[in-house]
Every structure is written in C-alpha cells, then in structure tokens.
Amino acid sequence: MRMERSEMANQESRAGNVRETSHTPGKIEIRLPRPSDRLDQDAEHCSVRVSGEWQDIRFHDYDRIYRIPGLYEQLFHDILQCSSPDVIGKLLKEQLQERGFEPQSLRVLDLGAGNGLVGEQLHRLGPDLLVGVDIIPEAREAALRDRPGTYDSYHVADVTELSPALKAELTAARFNTLCCVAALGYADIPPAAFRAAFNLISDNGWIAFNIKDRFLSEDDTSGFAALIRRLREANVLELLTSERYQHRRNVNGEPLYYVALVGRKHRDIPEEFVR
Ligand SMILES: C[S@@+](CC[C@H](N)C(=O)[O-])C[C@H]1O[C@@H](n2cnc3c(N)ncnc32)[C@H](O)[C@@H]1O
CATH class of the missing domain: 3.40.50.150 (Vaccinia Virus protein VP39)
Structure with missing residues (x-):
C-alpha cells in the first residue's frame, strides 16, 4: 500500500526535483526527492533547511543527520515510519x-x-x-x-x-x-x-x-x-x-x-x- 500523500509529502514542487513536506512549527523542514528515480537505500537523500539554508543530506550521512537534534527521529520514524x-x-x-x-x-x-x-x-x-x-x-x-x-x-x-x-x-x-x-x-x-x-x-x-x-x-x-x-x-x-x-x-x-x-x-x- 502506498503512503498517503498527507503522511509523507503533501505539496509537490513543480520546479526542481524535490517534494516539500508540510511544515509544522517547531519541526525541521524536510524535502524528499520526487519519486522519479529508483534509489537504493544507500543512495536515498533529502533536503533539510538548516539556519535558513537548504542542505542536501544523504540518509547514510549519519554524522550530518545526528548533528541536527531531532532530524533522525523526524525523518526515519515520523515520515518514513521506521519500526x-x-x-x-x-x-x-x-x-x-x-x-x-x-x-x-x-x-x-x-x-x-x-x-x-x-x-x-x-x-x-x-x-x-x-x-x-x-x-x-x-x-x-x-x-x-x-x-x-x-x-x-x-x-x-x-x-x-x-x-x-x-x-x-x-x-x-x-x-x-x-x-x-x-x-x-x-x-x-x-x-x-x-x-x-x-x-x-x-x-x-x-x-x-x-x-x-x-x-x-x-x-x-x-x-x-x-x-x-x-x-x-x-x-x-x-x-x-x-x-x-x-x-x-x-x-x-x-x-x-x-x-x-x-x-x-x-x-x-x-x-x-x-x-
Ligand atoms: C541506521 S543507523 C541505526 C542506529 C540505531 N541502531 C537505530 O536503530 O536507531 C546505523 C548506525 O550504524 C553505525 N555503524 C556503521 N558502521 C558501523 C561499524 N562498523 N561499527 C559500529 N557502528 C557502525 C552508523 O554510524 C549508524 O549510527
């Protein structure tokens, strides 16, 4: 079963190759790639807004992910439902x-x-x-x-x-x-x-x-x-x-x-x- 749009990305950007996730105050802004490429797990990535700047972060760049408090939990557990x-x-x-x-x-x-x-x-x-x-x-x-x-x-x-x-x-x-x-x-x-x-x-x-x-x-x-x-x-x-x-x-x-x-x-x- 595919994920509900609202659960994962409820606003697709027409320009560029990213989808914006909805932004809740207090949460980190995260954009997922558009579902065009078939990325294996070690090539998956996202964009994250840090201090006003969008940064591209690969899911296996754990050092960068852990440096941002709450990003690992929000990305893998809230958005991608890691169990x-x-x-x-x-x-x-x-x-x-x-x-x-x-x-x-x-x-x-x-x-x-x-x-x-x-x-x-x-x-x-x-x-x-x-x-x-x-x-x-x-x-x-x-x-x-x-x-x-x-x-x-x-x-x-x-x-x-x-x-x-x-x-x-x-x-x-x-x-x-x-x-x-x-x-x-x-x-x-x-x-x-x-x-x-x-x-x-x-x-x-x-x-x-x-x-x-x-x-x-x-x-x-x-x-x-x-x-x-x-x-x-x-x-x-x-x-x-x-x-x-x-x-x-x-x-x-x-x-x-x-x-x-x-x-x-x-x-x-x-x-x-x-x-
Ligand atoms: C996807 S995270 C999983 C973290 C945690 N076990 C969890 O389930 O939330 C994978 C972790 O394995 C660590 N790792 C990768 N290679 C390792 C190695 N050779 N020895 C120890 N840890 C390693 C990474 O640094 C990263 O923190």
Whole structure:
C-alpha cells in the first residue's frame, strides 16, 4: 500500500526535483526527492533547511543527520515510519518471557547504537548493563545529548580494531546480549565487525538483530546470507524466532522489508566464517 500523500509529502514542487513536506512549527523542514528515480537505500537523500539554508543530506550521512537534534527521529520514524527498534525490542522481550529469563539480568552490547533509539527500548527493560558502540563520534554525542542516562557507557570504536584497553573493558563487561538494529550491510557494519561483537557475548547469550531481506537471499553480496546460514548449520547460533516485517518506507513511500532475528549464541564465530 502506498503512503498517503498527507503522511509523507503533501505539496509537490513543480520546479526542481524535490517534494516539500508540510511544515509544522517547531519541526525541521524536510524535502524528499520526487519519486522519479529508483534509489537504493544507500543512495536515498533529502533536503533539510538548516539556519535558513537548504542542505542536501544523504540518509547514510549519519554524522550530518545526528548533528541536527531531532532530524533522525523526524525523518526515519515520523515520515518514513521506521519500526525496527520497536520490533526488535518486542521480539527480544517475548523470547525472554517465554523462557522465563529476567530482563534485569541482561548485560547488553548495542552495536551501531546511533543516537540511542534502540537503547531507549532496552533501557525500559531495566537491564543490568547497557553499553553502546558506534563507529562515529556524532552518534555518541547525539545519544548523550538526546537520551542522557540511557547507556551505562557509550564507546566510539571499530570493534574489529579495539584498543587493548577497550577490548579489556568490553571483555570484563561479560555481555550476555547483543543487539544490532538497522546497521548491518550496505556500507555499515560488515560481517567481520558482527563477528567481533558476537564474540564479546558469553555462550548462551541472546543475539537480537535485523537485516534487509535481500541480504538473506540467494543473490546476497553483503556476505550475511552465507554467514547466517553457516552460523545456524554449525549451531553457533540457535535461531529462536524470526519475523519479516516492514522496516520503514523508502522515499517513494514503498515498503522496505527486513527480517528480525532473535537467537542464542552457543559458541564464538570462528575466523574462517567471515573470510
Ligand atoms: C541506521 S543507523 C541505526 C542506529 C540505531 N541502531 C537505530 O536503530 O536507531 C546505523 C548506525 O550504524 C553505525 N555503524 C556503521 N558502521 C558501523 C561499524 N562498523 N561499527 C559500529 N557502528 C557502525 C552508523 O554510524 C549508524 O549510527
């Protein structure tokens, strides 16, 4: 079903290649591209009015997006209806309940934590420990600015190249849960970084993540389809539940489908699985 015009862009500009969204006082002015081009997710972009000037921002320019308070939420959640933090939070909670596991005992690593929307969901469960990691400093700055107190700590790091001190700190954290939402594939988190984070989780720990449905298909080139198949075949990861759902809409209003997966880790991912 296509999005109602009023939900997404209720005033199409005849000149230029952008559509104006309606402007509510107190909200950021955002224009989406006209639905002529077929843009893959990593090429999607919009125009945003900042201090009176229109700036073109690609959706993958997270540094620029996070620097503008509220832009990530308004763009991805209000306009494009992203549901992923809710879906992963709900699935994890259901699995914990079904298996009689207290959320208060969770020690969570939130990989690709961004500005803390997933952390906000997890924080509500009352975990024992909640640590965020992201590769760009703007993500940490935005999380601390917009959601202070959500994370016990938040690190800017590439998990495949941790300093000895941070590696020791993350190992000592004895994580029993990995969450990774809307961050695998494209130019974001590669299989090697997923492996490094997975291996920081204790055996029997919870693994909750999502990934674009195409990255689990036969023609996947991200490496995740083969990795996840191997993890399951070798019983490194026991899949407890999965759900294909609408992650968000694209700039044309069409649905983008992801798969949410929740499982239990049985052992570390061997290095050869991600070569
Ligand atoms: C679409 S955002 C998702 C943020 C958050 N998980 C959410 O659902 O709101 C993807 C995040 O992954 C981060 N990221 C990309 N590559 C990464 C890597 N190799 N290691 C850690 N974080 C990474 C980006 O900086 C960005 O903040």
